[in-house]
Amino acid sequence: MQRLRNFLQQHCSDAGLVEVIEQVATISKDIAHLIQLGDLAGILGSAGQENVQGENQKKLDVIANDLLKDGLAALPAVKGVASEEETLPVGCNPEGRFLVLFDPLDGSSNIDINVTVGTIFSILAAPAELDGGDERAYLQPGKQQLAAGYVLYGPSTLLVLTTGNGVFSFTLDSRVGEYVLQRENIRVDTKTAEFAINMSNQRFWKPAMQSYVADLLQGEEGPLGKRYNMRWVASMVAEIHRILTRGGIFMYPWDSREPKKPGKLRLMYEANPMTLLMEQAGGRGSTATEAILNVQPQGIHDRVSVVIGSAEEVATVERYHAL
Numbered sequence: 001m002q003r004l005r006n007f008l009q010q011h012c013s014d015a016g017l018v019e020v021i022e023q024v025a026t027i028s029k030d031i032a033h034l035i036q037l038g039d040l041a042g043i044l045g046s047a048g049q050e051n052v053q054g055e056n057q058k059k060l061d062v063i064a065n066d067l068l069k070d071g072l073a074a075l076p077a078v079k080g081v082a083s084e085e086e087t088l089p090v091g092c093n094p095e096g097r098f099l100v101l102f103d104p105l106d107g108s109s110n111i112d113i114n115v116t117v118g119t120i121f122s123i124l125a126a127p128a129e130l131d132g133g134d135e136r137a138y139l140q141p142g143k144q145q146l147a148a149g150y151v152l153y154g155p156s157t158l159l160v161l162t163t164g165n166g167v168f169s170f171t172l173d174s175r176v177g178e179y180v181l182q183r184e185n186i187r188v189d190t191k192t193a194e195f196a197i198n199m200s201n202q203r204f205w206k207p208a209m210q211s212y213v214a215d216l217l218q219g220e221e222g223p224l225g226k227r228y229n230m231r232w233v234a235s236m237v238a239e240i241h242r243i244l245t246r247g248g249i250f251m252y253p254w255d256s257r258e259p260k261k262p263g264k265l266r267l268m269y270e271a272n273p274m275t276l277l278m279e280q281a282g283g284r285g286s287t288a289t290e291a292i293l294n295v296q297p298q299g300i301h302d303r304v305s306v307v308i309g310s311a312e313e314v315a316t317v318e319r320y321h322a323l
């Protein structure tokens with residue numbers, strides 16, 4: 001079984017990029033260990049403060065964020081980092097060539113109920129002329145990502161990664177503390193009969209999304225002509241991993257609860273990395289009207305409407321929104 005380090009050395013010619021990815025993997029082992037200890041490590045519950053998103057931070061949100069921020073800042077290759085849990089980007093090493101963006105603990109509302117959570121990361125080239133603490137350095141569309149991935153802290157701890165040449169999955173063998181290659185060149189089904197959306201928001205969606213989901217629910221008798229199943233884990237990493245494994249479509253569309261926001265999920269460290277992975281596996285990622293990887297960010301905490309998964313199903317959603 002090929003270990004992560006050997007794989008990266010074979011598949012990635014940039015030693016600096018390999019070093020950054022390895023550091024994320026190393027840090028994720030500490031996060032996985034804390035999650036497995038749970039209450040025993042005293043890491044459950046609220047941190048008693050809000051983040052820039054206005055969300056109540058869990059203790060483990062803060063711990064995971066600090067582990068990633070400090071661990072990456074220690075690498076000469078890292079010029080700066082941006083995090084869901086940090087209001088501003090953090091400048092690291094002026095000579096660094098990479099910027100790393102991350103959601104340190106995605107789905108953290110699940111941590112207190114022992115349900116799957118994850119870490120999502122995205123790696124960009126650092127513009128030579130901008131400091132790693134300068135937000136402008138990060139404002140690159142998702143198609144410019146050099147690498148992206150997630151760590152899924154589930155029954156197994158998995159690292160799923162792309163450096164632009166396919167999607168690869170590694171399982172953490174806790175007996176030896178190493179990620180070992182599990183699946184190569186993952187391909188996602190172009191068709192699906194499984195959708196993921198938070199149905200409790202139905203009355204707040206645009207009519208086009210209401211119409212599409214109503215047709216999904218009509219099953220064989222409806223215009224889509226087949227019975228669909230539904231899942232909602234409230235952890236994007238778990239949803240995307242399921243889709244990479246057996247197809248599907250994940251949606252978090254704009255809704256009228258906060259009409260000024262284009263969506264709930266964040267472009268730079270949720271939608272962009274997950275879309276790069278999905279498209280590297282033959283799937284697609286769209287805002288329902290535009291390819292996610294083409295969206296030009298205006299700020300590191302930009303939000304976006306998200307429709308990600310099996311290519312033909314994403315195209316169907318776009319068709320409903322084009323009517």
Ligand code: P6P
Nearest residue numbers: 106107108109198234235236237
């Ligand atoms: P809701 C987790 O907070 C997250 O950012 C995603 O991981 C997840 O898909 C979504 O929000 C869940 O949102 O509104 O269903 O709690």
